[in-house]
Amino acid sequence: MADKEPRCGYVAIIGRPNVGKSTLLNKFLGVHLAATANKPQTTRNRILGILSGTDLQIIFVDTPGIHRQQKRLLNRKLNRTAQASIHGNDLVLFVVEADRWSSEDDLVLGKLKELDAPVIMVINKIDTLESKEALLPFLQKAQEKLPGAEVIPVSAFDEKSVDYLLDKVIERIPKGDFVYSQDAITDRPMRFHSSEMVREQLIQSLEQELPHAIAVNIERYEESETRIEIHALIIVEREGQKRIVIGKNGQVLKKVGTIARKNIARLVDKRVHLELWVKVKSGWQDSEQMLNQFGLDQD
Template structure:
């Protein structure tokens, strides 16, 4: 008897910086979602399409789900990201709640309650088990966080090292409807190359700048042209103040060149072609708390 093919949507949910994007990339087998050590690196809802012989997971990678702090303290950007995270629960078949091994706090509980409230089966994904110093603490930890909570399955994994992924895939697929693949076998995301190019630049901003500055930056792709075997890409990095512009450019333009060089390497890897990348830095005051600016920069509900 042949195993039926299953396909459906999987919300990848959790508090900020638990490895949701790393997990999405690991399952897809390609870098479709940017990654950095900083919380809230992911700003957009993004589909990662992971196709296997037995089924297809359409992974909805989202910004970290966190309590809305209210309009008095949250910027328009924060409100946008919370809407994107909550919107990921619409029309999905199962949720993967990602937590960091050895940790469970109020934010994890908040994410769990949001999923249960949506009536979704919740597969608990305990990430970064490779970082646990005391491996014997894992089973008591799993028992503790499962008590009083209803999980469809619990899977300890390391998304970075790609361990424990096969049982996770099998488990998640069991909750999806029997149907044909929703996307072609060669499709890995619903986002355009233009969008992904902007994300590759923004990833380097998140990785190379100080604590606060990355959150005051966004990237707009002004040029994306195919010139034979070459991609010509022009990226504008937007900041909120002149002082921030100077920091992004760096002494003699050194930092901007490094950001561009590393982003270009990532683009060439993902797109499979040579890239000529130009970058500029411009100022638009208060863009992150301006709904019109957010829409202009591609943050659409």
């Protein structure tokens, strides 16, 4: 007979920006919970994604990408949030990108060396390699970087490889009672995730530099049995940015609203009415008070 003693553990997902941490989290959960985009510093908070079976609970901890740039308070806060999440886990997934080892990966590596939790090095995006042979030298190099760790190559877009990785994660989950109820998928309210779905679409729609200048604050969130009314305020740093976010004839904002609304509706399983506004608040990225107000984790 199978052992029915419950198992429960924390699994942190750590790495430099843009390697696919949040994409992997969403794939593990089978739900589009965390914002993802092909721009660095998409994730700004510690995000829990909870996967439960009858006698197994895995609490994934998605984190902001650890990076070198420390110019703004926002950057320093992102790094602090990620570093605070490295400790106190049962397993750490150190995510890197196939064939793209950078000095920021070394920066992350340095932080992992002091850990006592086991580390699996996940080499993501192997679908971008031209051939399987190209992977071998990189695998070897990765293994040399962290000799004790298991190294697993995956593509977040390939279900089979994600399932294989998940099996390896499950093997490492220790015995323990569930921390969250079996139906919970995250610890934050859907109000927070709604603002993330809006910010995600903004990041995906805008040019490289602009996403960092943007925050989203939910001003109104009214929920009934079947419907949610959400008013989201988009905060930018300058007038010019406001014009870009709105777009010609409001086209950018309209597209952002349409896709974000669909994604929120899928997440909350209700009808969603979403209204968006844009406001300029210069210097918010360096204001402790505004960073806290816009939902960034407090140190």
